[in-house]
Amino acid sequence: LSETLEKALADALGPRAVTTEREAFAVNTRDWRGRYKGEARCMVQPTDTTSVSKAIRICAAHSAQVVPQGGNTGVCGGAIPDRTGKQVILNLARLNKVRSFDPIGNIATVEAGCILAEVRRRADEIDRIFPLDLGSEGSCQIGGNVASNAGGTGVLRYGNMRDLVLGLEVVLPDGRIWNGLRGLRKDNAGYDLKQLFIGSEGTLGVITAAAIKLFPKPRASATGFVALPSNQAALELFLRLRSVCGARLTAAELMSKRQLAAVCQHIDRAKSPIRTAAPWYLLAELNDTDPSADLRRMLESVLGKALEDGLVADGAVAASSREADAFWHLRHSVSEANVRSGRVVSHDTSVPIASVPQFIERAQSELSAAFRDDYALHFVGHMGDGNVHVVAIFPSTHNDSDLACAAATANTVVHDIAVSLGGSIAAEHGIGQSLRDQLLRYKDTVELDLMRGLKTWLDPAGMMNPGKVVLPNGGPRLT
């Protein structure tokens, strides 16, 4: 190796593909929330799969570690390099061609760097939807969505990103390209290799393109916002909606009273459509491909009966799509409202749906025992997925060290409860670097050994996004 890594990359990919000035890629070395800050040796931005392959081979030859990065919208530090300044950021933003949109197969084949919102817009143009629904849709990229098995508000009806992927193209840690970009609804020809890479957060290879499922566009919609006397009532209302509305039920989003109050306090044009104060709120949405479906009547009928039965304290059904947007505005503004409320420690837990009320009660009581009055507690989540985000808000006067201390306590409390109920510490955001050591606390030896074995098999040199998700065999273990 007579030449530097940077020169080899520039020679192979062209000088514009390699950025070596630190200021030019400073934004790529930290996450948008400012929680993780790393350094990098350089940033590579290939425009095609062959270039990704070349870049990986060159990095391997120089023993340089690679951090794949999409839209950098993650919250677990999964796309941020470490602090050594020796890692290479492999940014996929320019690998962003739409390869095909197939309205018959209902399949889009898109490169990793395609922006989610753009893919959704293109689907809309051909009268289809791509149902992955994330607050970050304007920045996040399909490759990152696949690598993190993204969730969001459409999971109840359409599944996680894993369920939306039919095929993948991946550059392996040895630089070879695996072409598994098949658009088939059924394929049992050997092991389903794409599953290895979905949700692996860039630690096993670089996803360069995906064949994803489109769906018929809904032609009718109804959105309701209801106040509930208890989270148990929220669960029961969800069960009724699921039973009657079936696949029409596309969202069932839970919010606690304090969460809604924070949104209304801090966010422009945020106003609860309900006057009745209640401890819990549920936003429910129905959709149907049949334009003549009377979904408002269906929703009102379920809600009316629930009102009679005392399950619902009050409710509003949107009279127009503008009103529905206003309801959703409340939900989509949660993260921003929380950041404005103080210093945020949030969790991404899931539990079996039946355990949601118990999970909430226990989190409430144990956090309040741990923190007394020195914090505010917000709950927001996806009722139908059992995915409740517990958000503890500490005073703005807390410094970083106070906050780190509070976060450690809150994590242990919340994660212990979730796992004791058969739940997960990472429902939809992933592990990244933030939860890697928590994984060691909650996974048993067999499962950790399998994860380490998988990492070691596919990436024996430990070159791909090291330090994220899990350390390979032989790596340090938590003591």
Add this chain to the structure above:
Amino acid sequence: LSETLEKALADALGPRAVTTEREAFAVNTRDWRGRYKGEARCMVQPTDTTSVSKAIRICAAHSAQVVPQGGNTGVCGGAIPDRTGKQVILNLARLNKVRSFDPIGNIATVEAGCILAEVRRRADEIDRIFPLDLGSEGSCQIGGNVASNAGGTGVLRYGNMRDLVLGLEVVLPDGRIWNGLRGLRKDNAGYDLKQLFIGSEGTLGVITAAAIKLFPKPRASATGFVALPSNQAALELFLRLRSVCGARLTAAELMSKRQLAAVCQHIDRAKSPIRTAAPWYLLAELNDTDPSADLRRMLESVLGKALEDGLVADGAVAASSREADAFWHLRHSVSEANVRSGRVVSHDTSVPIASVPQFIERAQSELSAAFRDDYALHFVGHMGDGNVHVVAIFPSTHNDSDLACAAATANTVVHDIAVSLGGSIAAEHGIGQSLRDQLLRYKDTVELDLMRGLKTWLDPAGMMNPGKVVLPNGGPRLT
């Protein structure tokens, strides 16, 4: 090792768990169609997961290869031992406890040996469905369904078995038990290990239990049977149904004229509900959780418009559930009718949905060039999945060697066409032993290397169901 394998197994699991007399397990050494016939050293039938673990450890200590077996309903020889008489059949039939049915989470947790029909019956009792819909439901077992990623007629709406699995319990090739039996709708806490075992056909471990998804029970239904002038018209009708009916469309089953004629000729109570002769037929079913949904009207409206547009030649909508059953009787009798028609060579190909007409035309023309008039050609399949079974029927006078020769030719013709259209040679039945060498023909080196690497990583001794799906690294390759 001072004692024999058989004695060690009997000592650890009890004498009733081990069968050594060959006649007593003869039926377990061959498949129901009589295509594969092996020998085995003994058959083990554990009743709990710990016993499976013990059995695997004992077999490993004795270097005995293990062939896991469920209901033995497969068609690719995946559960049949080889002819050496040295392998151990691990039959899961007695590991058949229902661990839980959770109507809130819509999750059933069942052991591998539970019969599919029984699981479906139990779901029905609590007002839910388990939507995996296979002709073999009365014999096949959940463990086998998971291990083979079973398909069937419900895939269009509910997905393959892979999509229906939330968690797994697996005994690894080293005898350790991996407990991944979580009933969570969202879980991104590290690599999704269950995906490794789903569809791996017993080659990577033994699935001992699964947490599977239940769904709300449909309360309204409509079933239609239509005659179509062309397979292109069948595709277009499917697209119209998908667009309007959305998730209501639960089945769209295609049948060729000769296939329907064979069913009507050979099967009791099989009668086409349509008098108009046409080259193609489609059975379509709609379902809805809303009891007041007028699905007959919806179906008739789409079919009526299609009739006007010349897409449909004739059609019948079932007036009662009995009539709907009669329509389905035609579809479910296909395998039996084909066996009675002559000597069968069938295929399990899938292609992108848009390519179904082209696939059929090419298969028809190339097979007819290969076999002239010496055969009959039936098509039956799942239009919405692009999964068309090409069934070539040869005269009963063909002996085994004639048939093997014809099968080799037909396989090459049909598989070449499917793969050239971006399709798969194994859509829903799996690879087993029957397609293992075909896999070598159609998969590229990178994909085969990954499959071999996965096998070698998880089962370094090559102990689990050897010879099925793929050979490990270092095994012989096709020349």
